[in-house]
Amino acid sequence: VLKRADAVIVDGVVQKQAAIELGCDPRKIVSFPWAVDLERFNPKVSGERIRKSLGWEENPIIFCTRWHKPIYGVKYLLYAVPEIIREHPNARFMLGGCGPQTDEFKGFVAEKRLEKYVKFVGKIPHEEMPEYMAACDIYVSPSFSDGTSASLLEAMACSKPVVVSDIPGNLEWITNGENGFIVTKADIGALAKANLELLRDEDLRKEFGVRNFEIVK
Numbered sequence: 001v002l003k004r005a006d007a008v009i010v011d012g013v014v015q016k017q018a019a020i021e022l023g024c025d026p027r028k029i030v031s032f033p034w035a036v037d038l039e040r041f042n043p044k045v046s047g048e049r050i051r052k053s054l055g056w057e058e059n060p061i062i063f064c065t066r067w068h069k070p071i072y073g074v075k076y077l078l079y080a081v082p083e084i085i086r087e088h089p090n091a092r093f094m095l096g097g098c099g100p101q102t103d104e105f106k107g108f109v110a111e112k113r114l115e116k117y118v119k120f121v122g123k124i125p126h127e128e129m130p131e132y133m134a135a136c137d138i139y140v141s142p143s144f145s146d147g148t149s150a151s152l153l154e155a156m157a158c159s160k161p162v163v164v165s166d167i168p169g170n171l172e173w174i175t176n177g178e179n180g181f182i183v184t185k186a187d188i189g190a191l192a193k194a195n196l197e198l199l200r201d202e203d204l205r206k207e208f209g210v211r212n213f214e215i216v217k
Contacts, residue, residue: 012148014168033148036157036216040130043159043213047135054119054135059092060199063136065124065151066143068099073142073165076186078105078118083192085117088199093118094136133158137205138198143167144185157216161208163194179211 002008002024009030010016016031051057062084066072074095084091095105095118102120109118124132129151133139139155139162146152146169155162156173162180164170176182181194198205 010147012169013172015147017168034150034153036150036153038157038217041133041154041157043209045130045134045158047131047133050131050135054092054094056092059090060088060137061092061094061135062138062140062195063094063096063132063155064140064142065096065129065132066141067097068095068101068105070101071144073144073186075101075105075108076142076188077140077191078108080188080192080195081114081117082112083188084195084199085114087196091117091195091199094132095120096122096124096132098123129154130158133160136160138163138195140191140195141165141170142183142185142191143170146170148172153216156212159209159213161198161205162212163191163198173215179208179215 002019002022005028007028007030008019008024009032010019011033013031016029019029020026064074064077066074068074081093106120109115133155139160141149141152141164143165146167148169152162152164152170152173162174164174164180164182165185166182170182174180174182183190183194
């Protein structure tokens with residue numbers, strides 16, 4: 001199909017390279033990322049309703065929207081929670097999405113007695129996502145695979161600092177130490193360290209967030 005197509009549209013460099021490797025003429029490829037609606041996702045959106053509903057008005061919130069499937073690596077963020085709260089017990093974790101690993105994740109939270117720190121908010125209707133994104137202080141995506149992640153761009157549009165895995169789709173958007181932190185896939189210690197660095201430094205969170213909004217804009 002790629003060889004015979006007159007034009008191929010992809011949402012990132014990683015997909016463009018994959019198409020070329022499958023025999024597509026690079027001259028036929030247009031790379032165009034997901035568009036973010038900046039009228040809906042922007043730094044002015046308020047997340048207070050969500051924070052109040054969770055009872056976390058005064059807590060820093062770490063947010064992950066990825067589906068609960070092995071390819072998205074959510075369990076590694078979850079496994080980092082005990083290490084993070086040991087140093088920063090005020091931190092809270094909001095997990096969106098659902099999937100075949102949801103029961104496993106909830107079992108881990110119960111076993112480790114983390115119910116106070118972790119909330120499963122389920123599948124979030126997209127029209128409500130701006131409020132949820134605005135409610136968080138750090139966005140995390142520990143995924144093993146992605147093109148251009150729409151949720152990553154939405155977090156950036158809401159001026160959030162991010163912690164993401166070192167996959168090509170993320171490296172197109174995030175430069176380690178400049179507008180977020182890049183961590184090795186499945187590295188629980190690295191996830192904990194990156195989140196703790198952002199939790200300790202509010203100014204750094206703001207600095208990364210401002211840069212991210214400008215990049216997406």
